[in-house]
Amino acid sequence: MTILLSTLNSRYSHASLGLRYLLANMGDLQERTRLEEFVIGAKTTEVVERILAHEPAIVGLGVYIWNVEDTTRVVAMLKRVAPHIVVVLGGPEVSYETGEQAIVKLADYVVTGWGDVTFPKLCGDILDGPKPLMKVHAGVQPPMVEIAMPYALYTDEDIAHRTVYVEASRGCPFKCEFCLSSLDKTAWPFPLDDFLAQLESLYQRGARLFKFVDRTFNLNVKTSLRIMQFFLDKLAAAPDDPVYAHFELVPDHLPDALKASIAQFPPGALQFEIGIQSFNPEVQALVSRRQDNAKAADNIRWLSSQSHAHLHVDLIAGLPGEDIDSFGAGFDKLWALGPHEIQFGILKRLRGTPIIRHTEPFAMAFDPYPPYTILATDRISFRDMQRLVRFARYWDLVANSGRFANTIHTLLGDAPFANFMRFADWLYAHTDATHRIALERLVKLVEQWLRDGMWMSDRDARALVASDTAPKSAAGNTATVRQVRHLAA
Structure with a gap:
């Protein structure tokens, strides 16, 4: 063995698609x-x-916003104990602002952008000569038909235990400045027929959870319909052997044909x-979002009321030009539409993204360390930004967790954002924590807030929370929720 491909995933259940593409195209x-x-x-x-147990000549490492700090330590130690090993970096985190990064200085080579063609060629040159002189190699984008698909490289273990x-596509035609x-x-x-054949192979091997990473799944509706029909056919053929699919949708592009397909899913x-x-x-205009x-x-x-799809809808706090009142109004509007989950994100300055052009005009201060979260803007102070960060964390614990499905509606009342912000401020004052709050303690705290913050009687508060926390008899429903949350993760 000469070349080792590796990365540090955010959790075990995440199998790296990027590494498997590289291996498929070696x-x-x-x-x-x-x-x-x-x-x-x-x-x-x-x-x-x-890593050293493989005795590699070359180690290729995928570097992302969530693993760059850990990976930097790995590269530093590798170069101390085995300086003869050639370290090649790739991935979005090192594809932009490359020269500024400590990890790049430690490594031997960097491939920026697409690595399917460039990484194998670089490895061949390192091994067989002539040895490359340039440290940074811009990835060559080949025709899509020439890229070998990686799905056969998912092991049986991957299929059984991982996402x-x-x-079906790469890239995005939209220009939202906060996004790479x-x-x-x-x-x-x-090529759609080839892709569907790969899906069929995965299905026959036992895959039942499919997470599409396409940025614009419903951009080409004809393609979307064929892919969704693939899953509908599987569900029709084996209704007792369910298949689960996750897609990212463009929110304002849902023609009738696509609605008709979505409505058929159980x-x-x-x-x-x-x-x-x-x-x-x-704010949308400022960040070039159409x-x-x-x-x-x-x-x-429509999706909330007329389909069985689980809806996970994203909002970002800290965008240029948006204050807390504006964000809160958007939150309230979204809550009224009935999504199952609102993913409350805090803006991050991903390397290379055009959002940086707003730094001075809107006094945007970002954390210099990963994940480069926004700390303050001219509209939101540092203190208020931290309140929003805590709001997001508590929202996950109380609302998105599904543990308080009945209670959350009472807690939010007719002013969802303002009321949950009050609750979040109170919860932080009573716990001084945003993590490691045991469920039993959280239940008691929610009850206490209903009494102290919303003036409910002790009996009514206990009864309301008990309606959520009492053991449920519908085991099938629990299994469905568990599958959906696995996809969301």
Whole structure:
């Protein structure tokens, strides 16, 4: 074995699609290439020891916003104990602002952007000469038909215990400045028949959870319909052997043909991640986000009321030009549309994204360390931004967890954002914590807030929370919720 492909995933259930693409496209070097994945938080010494056990000549590491700090320590230790090993970096975190990064200075080579063609060629040059002189190699984007698909490289263990990531296309035609996909010129589809054949193979091997990473799944409706029909056919053929699919949807593009297809899916089979980010037209214009808010709202309302799809809808706090009142108004509007989950995100300055152009005009201060979260803007002070961070965490614990499905409606009342912000401020004052709050303690705290903050009687508060926390007899419903949350993760 000569080449080791590796990365540190955010959790074990996440199998790296990027590494499998590289392995699938190694050509003559594939037999000399292996793949081993780790999880962030693992001891650096143990990671390095396992890498060295392969006795590689080249180590290729996928670097992302969630693992760059851990990976930097791995590279630093590798170069101390085995300086002869050639370290090649790739991934979005090192593809932009490359020269500023400590991890790049430690490594031997970097591939920016697409690595399917460039990484194998670089490895061949390192091994057989002539040895490359340049440290940074811009990834060559090949025609999509020439990229070998990686799905056969999912092991039986992957299929049984991990999320199977798939993509029918790469890229995005939209220019939202907070997103790395804004740097793409368009979306590039893989040959559809070939892709569907790969899905069929995965299904026959036992895959039942499919998470699509396409940024614009419903951009080409004809393609979307064929892919969704694939899953409908499986559900029809084996209704007792359910299949689950996760897609990211453009919120204002849901024609009738796609609605008709979505309406055929039974409960628990379909999840949509929908990026709203902001309902403020001025903020949308500032970050180059094109979105018909009225259509987006109508489509979310339809999906919520007329389909069985589980809806996971995103908002971002801290965008330029948005204050707390504007964000809160958007939150209230979204809550009224009835999504199952609102993913309350805090803006991050991803390397290379155009959002940086607003730094001075809007006094945007970002954390200099990953994940580069916004700390303050001219509209939101540092203190208030931390209140929003805590709001997001408590929202996950109380609302998105599904543990308080009845209580949450009373808690939010007719002013959802303001009321939950009051609760979040109170909860932090009483716990001084946003993590490691045991469920039993959280239940008692929610009861206490209903009494102290919402003036409910002790009996009514206990009864309301008990309606959520009492053991449920519908085990099937619990299983469905568990599957959907697995996809969301």
